[in-house]
Amino acid sequence: MPPSEIQVVLPDGSTKALPAGATGADLAKAIGPGLAKAALAIRVNGDVRDLQRPLSDGVKVSILTDKDPQALDVLRHSSAHVLATAVRQLFPNAQIGFGPPIEDGFYYDFDIGRPFGPEDLEAIEKKMAEVVKADYPFAREEVSRQEAKKRFKDDPLKLERIDDLKQDEIISVYTDGPFVDLCRGPHVPSTGKIKFFKLLHAAGAYWRGDERRQMLQRIYGTAWFTKEALAQYITRLEEARKRDHRVIGKQQDLFSIQEDVGPGLIMWHPNGAILNFELRRFIEDVILERGYQLVYTPNVTREQLFLRSGHLPLYAANQFPAMGAGEGESEDVRYRVKPMNCPMHILIYASQQRSYRDLPIRLAEIANVYRNERSGTLHGMLRVRGLSMDDAHIFLREDQIEEEIFNLLDIVELVMGKTFGLQYRLDLATRPDKKLGTDAMWEVAEKALESALKRRGLTYRMDVGGGAFYGPKIDIKFNDAIGREWQGATIQLDYELPERFQLEYTGADNKPHRTIMMHRAIFGTIERFTGFLIEHFAGAFPLWLSPVQVRVLPIADGQMDAARAVHEALRKAGIRSHLDERSETLNYKIRDAETHKVPYMAVVGQREAEAGSVAVRARGAGKKQEVLPVEEFVRRLVNEVRSRALNPLV
């Protein structure tokens, strides 16, 4: 006999008795009418579900309202269905793909035989408002495979999805008013819950993310619980745009990309060149202290070298085409611009016999390499064709791997965490489909990286299949101003190239042993890291990085000589100073220095000129000035620069 009553456990640990077959909605009603109205979904033993599903005895439950971030995902998922409902009404023949929630919003993929234009989005948004107003309940139904196929017989994309479902998987469909979708759910109780949404843009997207398949039209939107949250999100997008490195790069005259030179090729203007220069100097300081040796290798090499390394033909699509031979050389000698430095560093390693005592050998080079990235992937400084890797190759013994990875994770923390104050994420990327080497090699390599991470006690994500074709790697990821994720530092183990190049060292046993190799970059590339720093600091760099560190501002022409003396003293001390000689008001000069994010302004008026002092105004500090003797000001700046301080020293 089935029990006539069930018990559920509430978040506070108390239990609540409900009639058998009671749903989440019933529970909410039993607790209170306010909650019944606010309830959007329910968490059952950790899984988020619809309110309409019956609860079973003994489960731990928690009603989700708009206070719960997980409810926001549900709302956005339901918003995607509302979008599809509207599109199906306007375009009855629309094919429908997938429509999941994503960070800050949702999307849905369609095929209406033509792209969506801006007018379409407006019309769809209007129609969505009607769907919301109609307040259609979201009804869930479990169906058999045959039934599902029957229901979606006119939706080839859905049929394909059904075929991919595992035999024992429960197939559910959701209906809201006129629209039926194959969907796992969960959803909010009805379309009326979706009040604050906005369609953002349409874009092409390959069906199932496969570029060999048809291209669908994806519509992106965002949805929130309150009008304020929606408005805040729009404001956030605008703010992000302001710190975009391409915008600040122009404002501060840091770099340009010009059609005459070519896409993805960065021209570092004098201000940007300072960033580049300081970053190089910094990373060289760091690694030279840690036993690295600098090398320099050519930008072009014989193509043969990349054949031997295995880059061709695997990497050929990303390499610029071969160049012909030099005069007097045989026709079949061809050259390539290098996309990577490893083969040449390997040849340096292999240029003499190596003892086990010499290892690890760490060869570093901040080198310009060129990769023929697909045009649509280029993005300011964050994805370019000419890149400066802060590259190094470490040649070591098997027993040194973990120690070396330890040290590398240390460097990463010193650079990312301590020096720039960055939060970063670690990914462990494992073997991809397109790869060199045996599975046994990969097994060993993946284990080595993982155990180093574990012993350091670091948290990391698994990026299955995300490895390079020659080995697994630990990647450091960060987000740009508009939320896109990019890879920065990378630590890669390579068991493949040492085989191809027969790299050896002589062991204590006087026998040859195969050398292990690691590739690593800390910044990743100077370009990407600079672009990222511009956005991270919104152009307000720490003093040591700032292209202009001080602007000396005479109040009137009468103090020009004194101001020039201050400027000269700063320059002599190695400070990048700029003397603002323009015949403008002090207000104007200050405003100009502030908008250019210059760290310090040194105001020289009558009083300062007579006393041999400066009135120092720090960036963003407003009227809070400090009057200092010139020598004291110089001394402080030199200290702040020398220590590469993240924030002004008091």
Next chain:
RNA sequence: GCCACCGUAGCUCAGUGGUAGAGCUCUCGAUUCGUAAUCGAGCGGUCGUCGGUUCAAAUCCGACCGGUGGCUCCA
């Protein structure tokens, strides 16, 4: 590479078939100023490129180049 959108002065942008505009920047003149924009004048554009439609094209059409947002791919 694929899809959509965009390309007007150094920068940000207005200008939907009939003689190319504004603000800022820059230059010059006046002003000599105490912590976020002093006033005035001037310079500056074959409207991305090439082709087509038209009496007439920044404006309409096509191709190409470049950019933006996605997709795919990657540091």
